[in-house]
Amino acid sequence: MKASEIIGGPKAGEIMGHLCDIEEGSAKEFTYRAGPDLRAIFIYRKGEEVFSYENSCPHAYLPLNMKAGLFTEKSGKYFMCHNHGALFDIKTGKCLAGPCNGQSLTKIDIELKNGTIFAR
């Protein structure tokens, strides 16, 4: 889903941040509200790349993290839902192990250009 399709979210082309704002192996979180609809997303940095997903685990629709910015297990190789331990591929969002095995996080379409992150 494009970031600009989130109700109450950023417009296409809007700046969402800069690569240098996000610590390596950490994520920046955003919440958008439009009436009763609350959507949370995160943008995770891995090296010079960023990956964005809706912060909602397909198992029980809870946020993946319990601490700000902490979305992976100890090794940093996989996203981990800290509720019941589901593991997700960072690049695709696909659940590789846990109660929602085979399902996927909702990917949010963003663009990184010259160190600046834009909504699509």
Ligand code: FES
């Ligand atoms: S809510 Fe994520 S594993 Fe259960």
